[in-house]
Amino acid sequence: MFLDSLAMIALAYIFGFLYYGLYRNISARVHGRFGPSLAQSFFDSIKLFLKENSTNFGWMFYAGPIIMMIGAITTLLFIPYLNGSEHLVGLSQYGNLILVLYLMVLEPLGNAMGIGSNGNPFGVMGITRGLTRLIGLELPFYIAAIGLMIANHSADIGVIMTNQSEGYNAFTHPLLFIGAFISFLGFMGKSPFDVVGAPQEVYSGPATEFSGKFFAIALSQSAIFSFAKLLLMVNLFLGGAQSLVELVAKTFVLFLVAVLVGNVYARFTTAQSVEFLVRVPTGIALVGLLFV
């Protein structure tokens, strides 16, 4: 089980960074550029780990990135990778969807704690924007999750995943899927919902004081965490995957859509994004919930 979990984390780390590299490449192509090499994100993170010093604001600042990392890793370990496989399941038999939904909030919390302790007002502004966005962001995703849980009469991710043999939830519950997908775009931190670290508005937002190894941990956890979110979407709506290849294909498709949407939309303000999320995807998902 330990090795299994380690393998899950390693895979998520590698795929997360590869996807991030792809994201930069695809964005570059959309802009008409060549973009950096695929491994550029690895280089960045390794370089940050190798910085000779990094600024420290006290023990809570130390603990903040660690809590973020815990949030990402625990979320990942409670989501099984493959459908019906004995490997790469992590601790998923000890958890369920509600637990995962709550573990996903741990990362913003760790972020908030670490950034609050450094006393930079820009960081806290970013955090407040993030937590405000979370109000709108979680609503459609929760509705979709509730719909799926009621439809499958279980909150077990594995059960929801295997119950899709006749048809993917994305097609049997399309409205729920649309609602959850818009919310997922926000979870990935892409435009138009990237209000948290908007450099034009709040300096660098939450990351303002993160440097060196702290920033490296923040980057790594965000790579792991975004892969976990992709995984959750695939498991809930696209029927999971039988093999790693299928998993990569499905997550990549989802990721590609998110990237392309992010590249063509301008950013909402915080209030706009909450209002949009509460109106449009929530409305869609609620209609979907009525059909369930």
Next chain:
Amino acid sequence: MIEFLKKHYEIVEKAPRLYKLQIESDKLVEILSSVSINSNFITLSQIACTDWIEDEVFALNYILTTKERDKNLMVEVRISRVHCSLPTLLNLYPQAQVMERDLHEMYGINFRGNDTLYDFALENWNEIPPLRREFDTLAYVNEHFDFRIGREDNKDVKAEVKRRKAQAKESKDGK
């Protein structure tokens, strides 16, 4: 508009759409408020200062612009260089705050009633205000900075440039 003002004040037309009015410093606020009420010159676009060190005065030009941005009125005030002090125009034009602060820093003019006259662009400046003409910029620079040892052919090239231009002209005319 301008006709109305011409009835009351001695306004000179310096150029098309540019008028000038010279007043005493103690009537500044009174006249400017009257102008802003009775005419279309409602915007203070600039306060320009000239240091007439030979006459021992500063000449301040309050440049007013009409609402339509088509005419300018320069209201000139002359004050002594020694006790340079003027009433503030903050109550009439809020934008005067920055301009007055700038003038205070660059010329050392005191604006009575403006309490924001602290450091602006020059932080911790302890010398003579730098735009007063008695401030010797070159001496200050030579005292405070080392110059990089640079090109050896760093010579006065004015004569050479003149010669080359003349040569070029000649060749052009020759053609």
Next chain:
Amino acid sequence: MPENTQEGFIDQQKVLDNEEYSIKNTQSIIQKAVDWFRARSMFVLAYGTGCGAIEMPPIFTSRYDIERLGVVGVATPRQADILIVSGYCSYKTLKRVIRSYEQMNEPKYVIGLGSCTINGGMYWDSYNTIKKLDEYLPVDMYINGCMPRPEALIEGFVKLQDNIRNAKSEAGYIQYRENNAFYRANQEKIFGKNTTPTFEENFAGMNQ
């Protein structure tokens, strides 16, 4: 190594051109790998001090696309590796530049962009513009011109990456740490004392 003196700028240029001064041979393999990563990934704090700031945005556009080289812009000095001082520095600006530089984490490099950072440029007789940036901050790469084109800036980046990768000379931040008294004295000469938090305060924790 030549001293960082009045002629320091010229002498360092000689060092860079001369292979036998290189400190590459004294380095371990791990250090070489570390340097490779540092050269491959550069986060730039583009401090727009003067008119040179307008030459920086084009390098991120599709025409020049400096992201190919691993160069990315960041907003905060905490994450930056490279500080670009783009053009003339007045006293007020220089104070902020030094503050930003000291908040950056080592290793850190400075690029001086434009003639003004080298010798004051057209502001050579201005009363509040500094003439030589390397008196106040260790400059790793000068790019001359008024203004240098974006191509020149890219060339500067490539040269700097080359210097880092091949460890041709001691990086500026080490000089800043070791000859701090020299830089501090020059800074105090124009600022007076206690105008920025001192270097010793910021990095006192280093020895703990």
Next chain:
Amino acid sequence: MFNFAMTPLGNLFFGLTLIVFASLLLIKNERRDLPLHILLFASLGVIFYASDLITLFVGWEIMSWSSYFIIAKSARIETLQKYIIFNLAAGFALLGAIVLIVAFAGTTLYGEIDFGKVPEALRVPITLLLFVTIAIKSGIMPFHYWVVDTYEESDHIFSAILSAIISKAGIFLFIVIFSQIIGYRYLHGSLFDILAWLGVITSIVATFKAISQEELKRLLAYSSIAQIGYIVTVLALLEGSGIEAGLYHTIIHTLVKLLLFVNIASIIYITGKTKFSQLGNLLYDYPALFILLLIGIIALAGMPPLGGFNSKFLIYTTLLEKKKALLLVAVMFSSASAFLYCYKLIYGIYLGQASGDKEGYRELPMSFYIPQFIAAIILVLLGILPSLGIALFNPILGSLGFEVSSYSSLFELHTAFASFNGGVLMGLFGLVFALILLLVTSMRSKAVKVRDRYDISYCGETPDPQNNLHYGYGMGQELRRISFIRVILENSTATYWEHISKLSGDSSVMVKKLYSLGTQYIGLFILLFFTILLFLGVR
């Protein structure tokens, strides 16, 4: 005359009371009136162990009055008026319901009351009267008007008692009356649906109100209202699992609010300041208090791996089982919004930059730590052993005649929908934390501690104490830009109650006019009155 009985339910509530009172009485507090506190404690005992309605009512009234006198020491007169009017109304409503039940059932003893004897037409009014009592005591909208001011203005320690225990008296009454005395089969389900929605709406509104508060205790008061909203919602499902979830949340909320109120009382004791805009950056001065508050808010937000998650989990699965999807959406929405006020609480006090100097701060007595430690330890323990609560509730459910839920091990919380293992979760958290800490500390990169708190990257500027860098005050203000939240924040039930008070004032003025007309008119009125009586008598 007075009848008492030891029931498992009473034991649970009395146990909580005991924990709260015992730990709070240890705190040295010169302003405390000990006899009144003992009276209050005794009255709570009477309520929880009563086995007839009259005893329950007597205990209820003593509780209201003794807490009135305690609050009266520090509160403003308007607050006291609000408190007493609302609680008298609650008492009257309870008395009315009891009188109606007893009049038809013929007995006051819990066990012997047969609600079936009450005529159909009276069942709904009785239920409504009981709703009013419960809603006032636990602060369900629109009857929460008295709660916030009272919590804010009473003694800092007593606020903990108010929030942790006295608000739970309403919950206790709910369970006892509706499941034990009346019995669910006689109840009108749609009424309870409305109550469930009232509970959820209360929690959403109170959550947003809490975010926009500037005073520490007002934030907690609104948070208290919001949390009790969940309990009422889940109890109003009239299900065994609902009672289980409600009881679990009651325990968690009691512990959390004990912890948070005492924590804030400590901060107020130390600093003498009560607003977010005056505090900040106490983290490195009082690390123990910070960690305790952190545990408190993690449990309050219902995040794993602490006990708070268990009750949230039970609430969600209960709602899922009953297929109350919309209700569940609303609960989850409120619960997601609660993160913001949780963060405001911890940031405003402990994180960020200090606003103002730290002079004149007092030393904190150790006794302030005891209640917080007790609550924190139980919360962590419940996080590791989630089924401990289930083990505790099974006798209660059994005594109330519901199906008892089973559990295989204490580590695992099992429901029909899903299960999770608290032990694995906590172990995972510990393991990952240790591993990453090891990784971080063994890295090549040195962590250089800044000497000056103001050495932040602030666009090249060097901020100093004159710059206000604390964001605690502004947090939540910008929510007004979001239209539906603005509607919540700008409206208040105060206008509604003010309208009612104006109406009653006007009518009393009219009555007063009758008296001031003169003696001959009064004689006329008396004559008129008797004429009408006579006329009615003839009919």
